[in-house]
Amino acid sequence: xxxxxxxxxxxxGYRRLAxxxxxxxxxxxxxxxxxxxxxxxxxxxxxxxxxLAPGSIGGVLTGAVLLDxxxxxxxxxxxxxxxxxIVFADPAxxxxxIAGTVFExxxxxxxxxxxxxxxxxxxxxxxLAALGIEDLALCAPDRLSGGxxxxxxxxxxxxxxxxxxVLDEPTAELDPEGRRLVEDALASLARxxxxxxxxxHDRQLLASLGARLVAIDGGRIVPAxxxxx
Amino acid sequence: xxxxxxxxxxxxxxxxxxxxxxxLSGSSFDTTPxxxxxxxxxxxxxxxxxxxxxxGFLFYEAVEWLQTRRLDSITHQxxxxxxxxxxxxxxxxxxxxxxxxxxxxxxxYLDSIGTILVGVLAGPLAGAAxxxxxxxxxxxxxxxxxxxxPYAWPxxxxxxxxxxLAGLFGYLGAFRPRPRTLPAMLVAGxxxxxxxxxxxxWYGILPAYRDLGCGPGNAAASPDxxxxxxxxxxxxxxxxxxxxxxxxxxxxxxxxxxLVRLARDRDLGVVYVLVAGAVxxxxxxxxxxxxxxxxxxxxxxxxxxxxxxAFQQAGSSLEDAVRQQSLISDPIDKTITYLIxxxxxxxxxxxxxxxxxxxxxxxxxxxx
Amino acid sequence: MADExxxxxxxDAQLLARLIPPTPTVWDRYNPLTKATLAAATTIAALGLGxxxxxxxxxxxxxxxxxxxxxxxxxxxRTAALVxxxxxxxxxxxxVFTRPGLTxxxxxxxxxxxxxxxxxxxxxVVHLFVMAAALILFGATTxxxxxxxxxxxxxxxxxxxxxxxxxxxxxxxxVERAREVLEAQRARGLDTxxxxxxxxxxxxxxxxxxxxxxxxxxxxxxxxxxxRGFGRPGPRHLLWAPADTATERAIRWLLLVAxxxxxxxxxxGAISHAP
Numbered sequence: 088x089x090x091x092x093x094x095x096x097x098x099x100g101y102r103r104l105a106x107x108x109x110x111x112x113x114x115x116x117x118x119x120x121x122x123x124x125x126x127x128x129x130x131x132x133x134x135x136x137x138x139l140a141p142g143s144i145g146g147v148l149t150g151a152v153l154l155d156x157x158x159x160x161x162x163x164x165x166x167x168x169x170x171x172x173i174v175f176a177d178p179a180x181x182x183x184x185i186a187g188t189v190f191e192x193x194x195x196x197x198x199x200x201x202x203x204x205x206x207x208x209x210x211x212x213x214x215l216a217a218l219g220i221e222d223l224a225l226c227a228p229d230r231l232s233g234g235x236x237x238x239x240x241x242x243x244x245x246x247x248x249x250x251x252x253v254l255d256e257p258t259a260e261l262d263p264e265g266r267r268l269v270e271d272a273l274a275s276l277a278r279x280x281x282x283x284x285x286x287x288h289d290r291q292l293l294a295s296l297g298a299r300l301v302a303i304d305g306g307r308i309v310p311a312x313x314x315x316x
Numbered sequence: 317x318x319x320x321x322x323x324x325x326x327x328x329x330x331x332x333x334x335x336x337x338x339x340l341s342g343s344s345f346d347t348t349p350x351x352x353x354x355x356x357x358x359x360x361x362x363x364x365x366x367x368x369x370x371x372g373f374l375f376y377e378a379v380e381w382l383q384t385r386r387l388d389s390i391t392h393q394x395x396x397x398x399x400x401x402x403x404x405x406x407x408x409x410x411x412x413x414x415x416x417x418x419x420x421x422x423x424x425y426l427d428s429i430g431t432i433l434v435g436v437l438a439g440p441l442a443g444a445a446x447x448x449x450x451x452x453x454x455x456x457x458x459x460x461x462x463x464x465x466p467y468a469w470p471x472x473x474x475x476x477x478x479x480x481l482a483g484l485f486g487y488l489g490a491f492r493p494r495p496r497t498l499p500a501m502l503v504a505g506x507x508x509x510x511x512x513x514x515x516x517x518w519y520g521i522l523p524a525y526r527d528l529g530c531g532p533g534n535a536a537a538s539p540d541x542x543x544x545x546x547x548x549x550x551x552x553x554x555x556x557x558x559x560x561x562x563x564x565x566x567x568x569x570x571x572x573x574x575l576v577r578l579a580r581d582r583d584l585g586v587v588y589v590l591v592a593g594a595v596x597x598x599x600x601x602x603x604x605x606x607x608x609x610x611x612x613x614x615x616x617x618x619x620x621x622x623x624x625x626a627f628q629q630a631g632s633s634l635e636d637a638v639r640q641q642s643l644i645s646d647p648i649d650k651t652i653t654y655l656i657x658x659x660x661x662x663x664x665x666x667x668x669x670x671x672x673x674x675x676x677x678x679x680x681x682x683x684x
Numbered sequence: 685m686a687d688e689x690x691x692x693x694x695x696d697a698q699l700l701a702r703l704i705p706p707t708p709t710v711w712d713r714y715n716p717l718t719k720a721t722l723a724a725a726t727t728i729a730a731l732g733l734g735x736x737x738x739x740x741x742x743x744x745x746x747x748x749x750x751x752x753x754x755x756x757x758x759x760x761x762r763t764a765a766l767v768x769x770x771x772x773x774x775x776x777x778x779x780v781f782t783r784p785g786l787t788x789x790x791x792x793x794x795x796x797x798x799x800x801x802x803x804x805x806x807x808x809v810v811h812l813f814v815m816a817a818a819l820i821l822f823g824a825t826t827x828x829x830x831x832x833x834x835x836x837x838x839x840x841x842x843x844x845x846x847x848x849x850x851x852x853x854x855x856x857x858x859v860e861r862a863r864e865v866l867e868a869q870r871a872r873g874l875d876t877x878x879x880x881x882x883x884x885x886x887x888x889x890x891x892x893x894x895x896x897x898x899x900x901x902x903x904x905x906x907x908x909x910x911x912r913g914f915g916r917p918g919p920r921h922l923l924w925a926p927a928d929t930a931t932e933r934a935i936r937w938l939l940l941v942a943x944x945x946x947x948x949x950x951x952x953g954a955i956s957h958a959p
Contacts, residue, residue, distance in 0.1 A: 100670050134907070143396070143910045144671050168913035180904035183912075184403065185849040187829045188703055191923060198920050199842075199913035207923065208696045225702060229853060243912060396914050399843045400906040403850035404898040407858040412891055429891060445847075453851045456720060457831070459823020463855050466767060466819035467812070469727075611731060613808030615778055617770035628782035629795075656888060660895050668899050 089113040089136060089171070089251045089282045094150035096135050101146075105131040107306040108150070113251070113282040118273070120298035121286040128306040129286040133255040136284055137173035138164060154251060169200055172244035176256040178236030181243070182228055189231075189239050190215075190224040196247040214246040218272045234265020241272060251282045258292060270295065324379045332372030339364035362602075393439035393673050401438065401672070405430030406450040409475075410463055424649040425618075431475055432482040432657045436491050436679075437672035440483025447475030470611045474604040478650070481596045482657075486678035490592040491654075493662040493680065497584040506578065509587035513594055520598040521643045528630055528640070559626070563644065570651075585658065593654030597647030604646070605639040614638045620645045704924050705827035711754030715928045716831035717838070718936055719822045722746060725939040726818035730811045732950045739810045747817045754825040763824075764817040772809045779805040828852050830926045837925040846914075858894065865893045 089112070096106040106128055113119045121129050134140040141148050142164040152159045154170055175181055186192035193214055197207040215221045218238045223231065228239060237257065244252065254273070258266040266289075274296055277283050287293055293300060300311040340361075377387055413427025431450055435443020454468035485491065497505065574586055608614055614634050615621045620641055627637035661669060661679055669675040692700070707713045726746040730739060751757040781792070785800030832849040836842060869889050906914075 098667060100666060100676060137911060139907055139910060143907060163915065164910045165913045165916035168911055168916070173907070173911045175904060175908060177904060180901045181908040182905075183846075183850070183909060184853040184905070185829075185832070185846055187705065190699070191703060194923055195909075195914075196912035198922065199916050201916065201918050201920060203691075204700075204921050204923060205691055205693075205696065207921065208692070208700070224699070240908070247912065394843065396843075396910050397902065397906040399847050400850075400909065401899075401902045402847040403854045404858070404902055406847075406851050407854040408895065408898060410855055411858045411862055412894070426887070426891075429895065433895065449848060453848060455819060456723075456822070457828045457848060457851050458855065459819055460826070460828065461823075461852075461855070463859075464820075464823055466727075466764075466816040467771070612771065612812070613775040613779060613805065615771055615774035617774050621774040621778055625778040625782050628778065652887070656891055659888060660892055663892075664896055664899060668903055671903070 088115055088153075088155055089284065090151075090153040090156075091132075091136065092151045092153065094135060094148065094152060096131060096140060096149075097147045098131075099145035105146075105306055106135060109303070109306075109308055111136075111284075111301060111308065113284050115250070115282050116277055116280045118277050118283045118285065118293075118296050118298040120290075120293035120296070120300045121284060121303060122288075122290065122293070122300055122311065123303040123309070127304040129303055130255050131306070132303060133173060133253045133284070133286050136251075137171050137253045138162070138167040139173065142167070165199070168196065169247045170249055171251040171253065172247055172249035173253040173255065174237075174241055174244055174257050176259040178233055178240050178260065181240040182236070186228055188224065189220070189226050189228050192228045192239060193242045193246050196243055200247065210246045210248065211242075214242040217245055217275070218242050218268075232262075232265065234261050234268050237261055237265060238268055238272065241269065245276075249281070252276065252284070254283070254285045254287075256286055256288065258287070258289060266292065320383055324376045324383070327379045328372040328376030331375035332368045335368035335371045336364060339368065390441055393442040394445075395438075395673055397672055398434065398438040398442050401434055402442075402446050402449065405434045405446050406453050408433070409450045410454055410458070414463065424645070424652060426649070426653060428475065428478045428650070428653055429657060431479040432653060433661075435479045435482030435484075436486035436657065436661065437669060437675045438483070439674045440480045440487065442673070443479030443481075443483035443486075444476045445479070447477070447479035448472050451475045467612070470607050471604060473607070474600050477603055478596060478600060481592075481599065482654075483674070485592040485596075486674055489678065489680070490588045491658050491661060491678050492585055492588070493658075494584040494588070495581050497582050499582070502578065502582055502584055505584045505587050509591050512591045516591075516594055516598060521647070524636070524639050524643050527632065527636070528627070559623075566648065585662075586655070589654045589658040590651060593651035594647045596654065597650035598643065600650060601639065601642035601646040605635060605642050608642070609635040609638045614641075700924050704926070705830050707827075709754045709825065711750050711756075711825045713927070714825075715926050715932050716826045716834045717928075718932045719750075719826050720831065721936045721939050722750070723818045723822035725943045727815040728943050729946060730814040730818070732946050734807065736807070736810060739814050743814050743817065747814065747821055750821050750825070751817075754821065756821065756824045759824055760817050760820050763820045764813050767816050767820075768809060768813045771812055772805075775808050776802075776805045779808070833922060833924065834926045834928075836920075837922055842920055843914075858898070861897055862890070862894050865890055 091109050091111040094106055094109045095104055097104050109128075109132065111119070111132075121132060123129055131140065134144065135148065135152060138152065138154075138159045140146055142159075142162070148160075154167075159167060183192060183195050186195065190211055193211045194207050197210045202210070212221070215224060218241060220235065220238050220242065223235060223239065228236070231239065237260075241257070257273075258269050261269065270292055273283060273285070277296070283298075285293065285296075285298060290300075302309050302311040377390065380389055381387060408430035409427050412429055413425060428447070431443060431447040434446040451468045451472035454463075454465050456469075458464035459466070574590065577583065577586055608616065614624045614628075614637060623641040623644060624637045627640045628634065632640060666679065669679055711719075726742060729742055729746070733739070733742070747760070748757070751760045780797045780801040781795040783798055783801030783804055785798030787799035789797045789799055789802065791797070829849065829852070832845050835848070836845040869886070874886050874889055
């Protein structure tokens with residue numbers, strides 16, 4: 088379960104609050120769709136929920152972010168990796184740029200966790216199989232279509248086996264085919280009990296996933312009907 | 317906390333001074349000016365100074381380790397963001413150094429934009445590491461690609477120095493935009509900058525050309541027999557007169573562009589960047605001269621080689637000719653590069669730059 | 685490494701073996717660090733030792749055998765000649781006509797071409813050629829990825845390994861981006877052909893979008909990597925590493941000792957250095 092209790096957040100060097108007393112709960116196996124206008128706070132909320140703000144990007148956070156009841160306050164980002172994962176919109180910039188094959192790209196997370204080789208191999212095989220992209224294992228990561236790339240980015244996070252997953256517009260830069268691939272993957276992921284928080288413009292995607300909609304505007308949670316998606 | 321840092325500075329400074337003292341007392345220096353107006357002992361003195369700086373730094377870090385069991389002053393510069401920026405910076409050096417400069421056919425190198433960027437945003441050590449890795453990667457990592465250059469690695473020392481200096485200047489705030497400076501301050505700043513640049517020119521650059529006017533081959537060129545740093549102006553070689561005119565034209569054009577900018581934005585930061593870039597250029601010229609002379613016979617295969625030929629023809633030795641060439645090319649190149657980095661960073665969202673270890677300090681606090 | 689590999693199931697071991705970049709020839713199969721050490725030692729020796737005969741011997745002893753074993757003789761010689769050519773022309777023009785000497789070969793206008801100048805230029809060109817050939821041999825027979833993995837296996841920090849390794853993918857990406865920007869700016873009427881001042885003022889519109897684009901990319905990539913535990917301290921278990929042998933280790937130490945001896949000899953004046 089992923090919980091935000093009265094969370095306010097301010098970016099480093101800015102006076103304006105990017106998030107203003109936000110309360111949000113995502114239960115295990117639940118899909119919550121985050122909607123709202125651009126610059127309304129969707130991406131900020133994603134960074135906060137994934138523990139990257141303030142851990143990686145600085146700024147000031149008040150209130151509490153809880154994973155399964157445990158507060159994230161003061162914990163370095165690398166400790167959270169494996170508990171909560173995040174996927175961004177642009178597949179290219181999520182690629183590490185050091186892997187010669189998709190298999191090695193997906194293995195980077197487990198290797199960073201310090202796992203023995205056989206565990207790493209098992210996790211990478213599992214993540215690739217979960218998304219149905221085993222046949223990409225030996226491809227070069229920079230020679231894939233947009234949809235395939237995004238699936239590799241997702242697999243790279245899944246190989247960490249997080250119980251909570253945050254996705255910031257995961258299909259925004261994909262074609263319809265890529266969108267369908269990611270949608271199927273997310274639906275099956277929720278069935279395994281993972282808590283999913285998806286910020287998305289595409290209400291159709293959220294509807295077909297059966298997501299509970301939460302709207303955010305001006306850094307505050309607003310009634311879902313009132314927000315322009 | 318402050319007293320701890322002072323203790324480190326004190327110990328480091330004492331170690332530096334001690335090393336200089338031992339280094340200088342152990343050997344005697346030849347202070348008579350050799351060819352080029354630089355005393356023969358100067359190279360040895362610079363070597364002692366460089367070693368002393370390293371010793372001082374090591375002592376500083378040793379004290380920090382004893383105090384905290386950590387080396388935060390080093391490691392805090394190498395955050396994930398810095399590490400991820402480094403390959404981009406290296407690629408920028410290589411690509412802009414090779415393609416853009418050649419597409420624009422300008423006689424400058426532009427191969428240190430990335431190094432300077434990392435130095436300013438992440439700190440001196442990160443900048444130095446980027447410079448060093450940049451030239452090594454250029455030679456070893458890219459050897460099998462069309463971008464590789466087997467001739468980049470000897471200049472790794474210069475690249476390291478460029479990153480280190482950029483980091484120090486960033487720390488000191490030389491890259492901070494200073495828009496809407498009060499007119500009186502602006503005038504005072506421009507005058508101070510002009511004085512600093514003049515001093516750099518007089519003491520750092522002109523002595524290298526002294527012998528052009530008063531060397532054995534040009535004895536007659538100095539009418540009153542007194543050798544001044546500008547004695548080479550008496551030379552009658554048409555090549556140098558043409559060169560002087562071209563240089564003067566470049567300097568005047570740059571001055572006009574900068575004055576327009578100063579008047580329009582009233583941004584005093586331009587003056588800071590100008591002085592810092594010129595200092596970096598002069599230091600780089602002195603460091604790369606022996607490398608270029610020893611390894612490459614004084615050439616780089618670019619448009620600056622004709623200058624080396626001209627100075628040699630005028631009677632300079634190979635190393636002097638390379639230094640005379642570098643002291644023209646490097647300050648121009650580094651000043652332009654500094655101005656480019658300054659302009660780019662000033663117009664980049666602070667949300668991006670402030671997240672680097674030294675970003676907020678180097679560019680000032682952000683607006684809303 | 686080897687102990688862990690023994691624990692793997694056969695299909696896993698096969699899969700990991702397929703991740704290793706191909707090594708088609710005997711020379712490719714040598715450890716990357718051995719080849720790098722050889723290239724570095726050759727360049728330093730070429731720099732430190734004078735004389736045409738010595739340079740020829742260095743080439744014949746330290747470059748040619750590897751090039752033959754790696755079946756890249758023509759590629760090494762051609763590439764080394766190509767990269768040396770501009771420098772050869774420059775050093776020829778700079779030295780042949782400007783170096784004072786007693787033996788004058790011919791005159792062009794007021795300039796004397798001296799034998800001493802020609803000799804100096806030829807020495808520089810020969811040692812540059814040997815240096816380039818040694819490094820190109822390394823590049824032509826070594827996978828850069830294998831080199832980085834090998835360094836990491838030997839204890840180079842994973843962060844440093846990342847900074848070096850990512851250069852390989854980033855350079856073509858930046859080239860692509862620079863080309864896009866150049867074309868876009870030309871389409872908008874940016875003049876990259878005009879006079880000196882005009883070309884100088886076009887640096888910023890070219891470099892600007894490339895640099896700012898890179899900063900955006902860095903931000904996204906560092907967040908994505910942090911989310912994958914990049915900042916975690918402690919050891920890592922790599923999937924594969926290039927093979928290494930005791931013989932190769934001995935060769936590397938031998939080369940290192942030889943280079944140190946050479947540097948000491950040059951520094952103390954026991955041998956004169958080129959050129």
